[in-house]
Amino acid sequence: MGVVIDTGLAAPAAANDDAAREKAAAAPRVERTASRALPRLLMAPAVATLLLWMLVPLVMTIYFSFIRYNLMQPEAIGFIGLGNYEFFVTDPSFATAIMNTLLLIGSVIAITVVGGVALALLIDEPFPGRGIVRVLLISPFFVMPTVNALLWKHMMMNPIYGVLADLWRFFGAEPVDFMTDWPLGSVIVMVAWQWLPFATLIFMTALQSMNREELEAARMDGAHYLQQLRYLVLPHLGRSIAVVIMIEMIFLMSVFAEIFTTTGGGPGDASTNVAFLIFKQALLNFDAGVASAGALFAVLLANIAAVFLIRLIGKNLD
Amino acid sequence: MALAARTGAAWAVTLLLFFPLGWLVLTAFKTELQAIAVPPLFVFTPTLANFAEVQQRSDYLLYAQNSLVTSVASTLLGLAIAAPAAYSMAFFRTRRTRDILMWMLSTKMMPAVGALVPIYVLAQTAGLLDTRLALIVIFTLSNLPIMVWMLYSQFKDIPPEILEAARMDGATLWQEFRQVLLPLAMGGLAATGLLCLVLSWNEAFWSLNLTSAKAGTLAALIASYSSPEGLFWAKLSAASLMAIAPIVVFGWFSQKQLVQGLTFGAVK
Numbered sequence: 001m002g003v004v005i006d007t008g009l010a011a012p013a014a015a016n017d018d019a020a021r022e023k024a025a026a027a028p029r030v031e032r033t034a035s036r037a038l039p040r041l042l043m044a045p046a047v048a049t050l051l052l053w054m055l056v057p058l059v060m061t062i063y064f065s066f067i068r069y070n071l072m073q074p075e076a077i078g079f080i081g082l083g084n085y086e087f088f089v090t091d092p093s094f095a096t097a098i099m100n101t102l103l104l105i106g107s108v109i110a111i112t113v114v115g116g117v118a119l120a121l122l123i124d125e126p127f128p129g130r131g132i133v134r135v136l137l138i139s140p141f142f143v144m145p146t147v148n149a150l151l152w153k154h155m156m157m158n159p160i161y162g163v164l165a166d167l168w169r170f171f172g173a174e175p176v177d178f179m180t181d182w183p184l185g186s187v188i189v190m191v192a193w194q195w196l197p198f199a200t201l202i203f204m205t206a207l208q209s210m211n212r213e214e215l216e217a218a219r220m221d222g223a224h225y226l227q228q229l230r231y232l233v234l235p236h237l238g239r240s241i242a243v244v245i246m247i248e249m250i251f252l253m254s255v256f257a258e259i260f261t262t263t264g265g266g267p268g269d270a271s272t273n274v275a276f277l278i279f280k281q282a283l284l285n286f287d288a289g290v291a292s293a294g295a296l297f298a299v300l301l302a303n304i305a306a307v308f309l310i311r312l313i314g315k316n317l318d
Numbered sequence: 319m320a321l322a323a324r325t326g327a328a329w330a331v332t333l334l335l336f337f338p339l340g341w342l343v344l345t346a347f348k349t350e351l352q353a354i355a356v357p358p359l360f361v362f363t364p365t366l367a368n369f370a371e372v373q374q375r376s377d378y379l380l381y382a383q384n385s386l387v388t389s390v391a392s393t394l395l396g397l398a399i400a401a402p403a404a405y406s407m408a409f410f411r412t413r414r415t416r417d418i419l420m421w422m423l424s425t426k427m428m429p430a431v432g433a434l435v436p437i438y439v440l441a442q443t444a445g446l447l448d449t450r451l452a453l454i455v456i457f458t459l460s461n462l463p464i465m466v467w468m469l470y471s472q473f474k475d476i477p478p479e480i481l482e483a484a485r486m487d488g489a490t491l492w493q494e495f496r497q498v499l500l501p502l503a504m505g506g507l508a509a510t511g512l513l514c515l516v517l518s519w520n521e522a523f524w525s526l527n528l529t530s531a532k533a534g535t536l537a538a539l540i541a542s543y544s545s546p547e548g549l550f551w552a553k554l555s556a557a558s559l560m561a562i563a564p565i566v567v568f569g570w571f572s573q574k575q576l577v578q579g580l581t582f583g584a585v586k
Binding site: 038039040042043045046047049050053054056057060061064119122123125127128129130133134135136137138139140141142143144145146147149150151152153154155156160161163166193196197201202205249250253254256257260261262274275276278279282283288291292295296298299302305306309 | 321324325327328329331332333335336337338339341342345354355356357358399400402403405406407409410412418422423424425426427428429430431432433434435436437438439440459460462463466491516519520522523526527536537538540541543544551554555558561562565566568569570573577
């Protein structure tokens with residue numbers, strides 16, 4: 001299902017290529033007229049399947065959202081207008097879920113970008129064992145979300161047997177019951193742990209193309225470390241920060257398994273995000289109508305995020 | 319910063335971040351009693367019993383096979399659909415190319431859960447619930463936008479003059495593709511395929527909601543270990559280790575290419 005957005009992301013990046021290619025296209029190309037259809041033919045499967053993937057569920061969702069549709073009673077169908085929307089929006093869980101979604105996305109992006117830049121700077125220059133460090137650091141990125149979640153929930157965060165509980169006791173503190181007391185915080189930790197390596201590696205790659213002579217010159221001129229960071233390193237990283245935010249946003253909007261396997265959205269709605277709320281309506285309450293109304297709100301939310309993203313990325317790729 | 323300080327700091331942070339995973343590996347070789355010892359045990363006599371029991375209790379191999387088949391098949395299918403599209407966009411640009419690319423990426427921004435009800439109903443109607451085919455199709459579709467993007471940004475870096483030259487020399491489209499484009503695009507194709515493989519292997523939303531005993535993947539199998547009452551951490555760890563080891567090791571070897579590919583060509 002889709003998000004309607006303006007173009008802009010690719011524009012500045014491709015501007016140079018564009019000019020070159022348009023020049024090339026202006027040169028006579030005899031064989032091109034005959035094979036105009038070929039490019040379209042090559043693109044057709046991808047465009048067609050994605051169009052179906054977007055439109056079919058969207059149309060069905062819009063239809064379901066206006067009818068009474070319980071998966072357990074498929075025969076009791078009837079038009080109920082905006083009833084499902086009303087139910088979903090007036091559900092007190094709705095506001096909480098939106099807040100939690102924003103908190104989750106915001107915190108994870110903040111942690112991974114700041115932590116990722118710091119880590120990338122730390123391992124930018126050679127030191128003994130850098131290769132191994134790189135391999136160890138990237139590992140959490142390849143761990144599937146369900147393993148990640150259970151590993152943290154049980155072996156790290158269990159209030160009695162968990163490693164963290166032992167650490168708390170070591171410092172003479174009362175161990176925390178993470179899943180009950182800090183449910184959303186715990187989910188944020190798990191997701192951030194997964195995405196920090198990704199951000200670090202992207203920033204590391206970007207740092208490698210940094211102009212060392214420029215840095216050296218700045219150092220000669222007496223710029224201290226923070227100044228170098230502020231005026232040389234961070235501007236250089238701008239583009240990769242934009243890329244990290246874009247990719248993480250795409251994946252973080254639909255965080256699900258970490259919540260499903262640990263807190264189940266609870267206690268109450270304390271760790272329910274929009275994705276999980278819709279899931280609860282659909283497969284736990286079997287109310288496909290309300291879930292569909294909720295799904296359309298998710299589409300709206302995705303639209304808002306997309307517009308925001310395009311602004312951000314468009315500016316940064318200039 | 320002095321080298322020693324830098325080395326120490328880097329290793330300390332790395333070990334801290336890697337610790338949960340290292341702990342998982344350790345726990346997989348403990349007995350259930352050792353796994354919940356207070357304080358946590360670092361030194362013990364390792365046992366392999368957990369691995370055998372995981373296979374016996376939950377038929378690990380069936381789930382592993384499902385994971386392998388669905389992720390490999392969806393990767394190949396995805397490449398077959400995405401590569402021609404990306405080729406077309408990179409070498410036959412029109413005014414609309416950019417819009418199409420943006421639209422494709424925007425379909426990925428929609429949380430999967432938004433399509434849950436329709437897809438569930440469609441799969442049910444078609445008798446595809448709990449089948450590998452359903453997962454293959456869905457994994458392919460949901461990875462397709464990212465694949466087209468990655469391939470497009472890689473193809474864009476190939477100078478079109480090379481292809482022109484081959485065409486001038488009378489190469490057919492197939493020869494042009496096979497002998498000129500493919501060798502040049504191999505790195506990009508590999509990176510894209512690798513990422514798709516990782517994403518599909520780790521995918522949990524659709525496999526949790528659309529499959530159970532027959533077509534369940536490892537990600538779904540692990541979720542079934544989440545029952546709150548049982549403290550079977552050693553077995554949980556063994557199962558988890560078996561579920562992630564193939565893809566983590568795979569990731570170690572391909573991380574450089576993966577990262578290059580994932581930046582959509584925006585970071586050099």
